[in-house]
Amino acid sequence: MNKAEVIAPAGNIASLKAAVDSGADAVYLGFNDATNARNFEGLNFTPEELEDGIKYIRSKGRKFFVAINTFPQGDTFPKWYAAVDNAVRLGADAVIIANMGILKYAREKYPDANLHLSTQASSSNYESINFYKKHFGIKRVVLPRVLTIPEIKQLKEHTDVEIEVFALGGLCINIEGRCYLSSFITGASTNTEGACSPSRFVRFENTQGGGMSISLNNVVLNKLSSTESSPYPTCCKGRYIMPDGEVFYAFEEPESLNILHVVPGLIESGVAAFKIEGRQRTKSYVGAMTGIMRQAVDSYYADPKNYRVKPEWSAKTIATFEGTKETIGSYLVK
Numbered sequence: 375m376n377k378a379e380v381i382a383p384a385g386n387i388a389s390l391k392a393a394v395d396s397g398a399d400a401v402y403l404g405f406n407d408a409t410n411a412r413n414f415e416g417l418n419f420t421p422e423e424l425e426d427g428i429k430y431i432r433s434k435g436r437k438f439f440v441a442i443n444t445f446p447q448g449d450t451f452p453k454w455y456a457a458v459d460n461a462v463r464l465g466a467d468a469v470i471i472a473n474m475g476i477l478k479y480a481r482e483k484y485p486d487a488n489l490h491l492s493t494q495a496s497s498s499n500y501e502s503i504n505f506y507k508k509h510f511g512i513k514r515v516v517l518p519r520v521l522t523i524p525e526i527k528q529l530k531e532h533t534d535v536e537i538e539v540f541a542l543g544g545l546c547i548n549i550e551g552r553c554y555l556s557s558f559i560t561g562a563s564t565n566t567e568g569a570c571s572p573s574r575f576v577r578f579e580n581t582q583g584g585g586m587s588i589s590l591n592n593v594v595l596n597k598l599s600s601t602e603s604s605p606y607p608t609c610c611k612g613r614y615i616m617p618d619g620e621v622f623y624a625f626e627e628p629e630s631l632n633i634l635h636v637v638p639g640l641i642e643s644g645v646a647a648f649k650i651e652g653r654q655r656t657k658s659y660v661g662a663m664t665g666i667m668r669q670a671v672d673s674y675y676a677d678p679k680n681y682r683v684k685p686e687w688s689a690k691t692i693a694t695f696e697g698t699k700e701t702i703g704s705y706l707v708k
Contacts, residue, residue, distance in 0.1 A: 397668030413568030530644030543651030
């Protein structure tokens with residue numbers, strides 16, 4: 375059995391180096407356009423900018439994956455084709471794709487390319503995964519964050535496609551690739567523009583007493599006191615007012631996924647890779663989470679029966695994560 379990989383995010387060159395230096399087996403990233411699902415101003419790479427990062431990755435003997443995981447509309451597909459061409463030209467170890475048309479293009483033009491199915495394709499059963507393998511030759515699928523460990527184990531028993539799961543960081547409460555909440559408020563689709571909350575719609579405004587108001591396209595999502603940290607500015611993490619005046623999180627409290635306690639179960643279910651969320655986050659976040667995940671995976675393989683979550687891992691995750699809560703998500707129970 376091959377050792378499960380640690381896959382770390384990189385939205386800029388500083389985070390890329392932090393991921394590599396902290397022990398990532400591979401770094402995943404995207405180009406600075408709508409072809410990737412973290413399309414924020416100031417993040418991601420032009421093909422030319424990425425060349426320096428690739429040199430660093432290769433100097434350390436690591437891999438890089440390129441995410442092309444949004445959905446072209448109408449006649450915009452040439453941009454997605456060009457992203458595939460650039461990823462292959464730059465020597466990407468894998469191209470992570472969501473759309474069937476882009477998968478078809480990649481497989482037909484580059485028959486030897488290593489293609490991974492993005493979580494944005496929302497493929498969560500073995501019939502679907504085997505369909506993508508049969509028609510597009512995918513080697514790995516990134517599962518949406520909706521399955522339990524027993525379900526992953528059962529799924530893996532019916533496919534030889536590698537399984538990658540999210541491990542640390544942001545937790546999407548919706549099935550990836552199927553969310554329309556922000557689209558409803560902004561008119562800009564997450565699945566085509568590559569951002570849940572495009573920055574042109576987001577406003578952070580100071581309020582009396584040192585607090586902050588967060589709005590999306592003039593819809594107030596949250597009002598924070600001076601002692602509260604800011605959640606991701608999306609509808610699903612907004613705090614709303616009931617008719618009786620009660621303020622509550624209607625969809626999800628700001629919390630982060632942390633699977634450290636179930637690493638053994640996930641590895642033994644057949645998981646091939648752990649993915650850390652956060653291409654939009656800082657190099658300190660990327661470095662810290664990559665280092666913890668590296669230690670956890672190595673600790674399991676060194677002594678599976680005595681695997682334990684170290685207090686220093688927990689202290690660092692809770693200090694670094696969004697909000698003040700952690701969750702195992704759906705891995706134990708839905």
